Amino acid sequence: MAGSPFLVFDFDGVLVDGMAEYWWAASAAAERLVPGLAWPEPPHPAFARLRPLIHKGWEMVLMAAELSRPDLDLEGLVAGYREAVPQALARWGWSEAQLQGVLEQVRTEAIATDPAAWLALHRFYPNVVERVRQLEAEGSSWAVLTTKGAAFAREILRGAGLEPQALYGHDQGSKPEVLRRLQADHPRLWFVEDRRPTLERVAADPELNAVRCFLVSWGYLGPRDALGLPARIHWLTPERFAAPLATWP
Known part of the structure; x- marks a missing residue:
């Protein structure tokens, strides 16, 4: 027409x-970078609060790592998210490309090994x-x-x-x-x-x-x-x- x-x-x-998948993939990628990270059982309620602020996939991995910090000021993070992102990158010593790469690796492996389970998270x-x-x-x-x-x-x-x-x-x-x-x-x-x-x-x-x-x-x-x-x-x-x-x- x-x-x-x-x-x-x-x-x-x-x-x-895809909230369930976001938390699964982001936390898996963060743990791949820092083995032994620990969080409350997913889906992490704080992650759901942060999701409207997250713009790109690599930010999800960074926020998953941040949520493992026992001294995290969640309210401050929500209020000053844009300013907090580069500070968090520097704190963990990561780059945007590194985080994006690990996130995509986690997802690629999930699709290759059990695509039905990965799709079911959406x-x-x-x-x-x-x-x-x-x-x-x-x-x-x-x-x-x-x-x-x-x-x-x-x-x-x-x-x-x-x-x-x-x-x-x-x-x-x-x-x-x-x-x-x-x-x-x-x-x-x-x-x-x-x-x-x-x-x-x-x-x-x-x-x-x-x-x-x-x-x-x-x-x-x-x-x-x-x-x-x-x-x-x-x-x-x-x-x-x-x-x-x-x-x-």
Whole structure:
């Protein structure tokens, strides 16, 4: 259908709830770097509090290690997360690339040895699979833009019988960079995300003025993320998500 929107979905927190896998993979990677780390039984409730603040996969490993510290000031970490990340990297003597590499190694080994068990750590949000499949009937195509490794996201999507037109992982560039490239072929670009700071970056980019931005009401939201949204960021509830695209805000 001419003029139909091209939808770009974030993966974690929009299509899939992978909290159980995040904690499993992050804690396993951290323990691989520092054998003998100990935490309360997963899922660690403090990790769930931090998840809305985490932007990239390597940060999960770093936060898993931080949560093993008996002297950790959790409230201070939550309040000053961005400033705390480089301090934590320096404290443990790690690099971003090192953490990302170990995380991907843990996941690659899990998929190779017991793919069913690894896939079982993820669940699609209610009605997401059915709704995404309906897009083709509405004349729209869709893609996935994630900070996860593309191979891991593709494995999860295939487990549900889903095949996006394109899938962009963390190695494809930042989300605004990928959206700029997509604009060349898709003038009606809709971006669906659960992380407000990411949408604010897109909305503030003058090169992305034509991108329609949606913040989902589910996923890994902070307690104030729904308040005072900029005019360019539209609130997307499950009911609106299930409705025809023509009725979306």
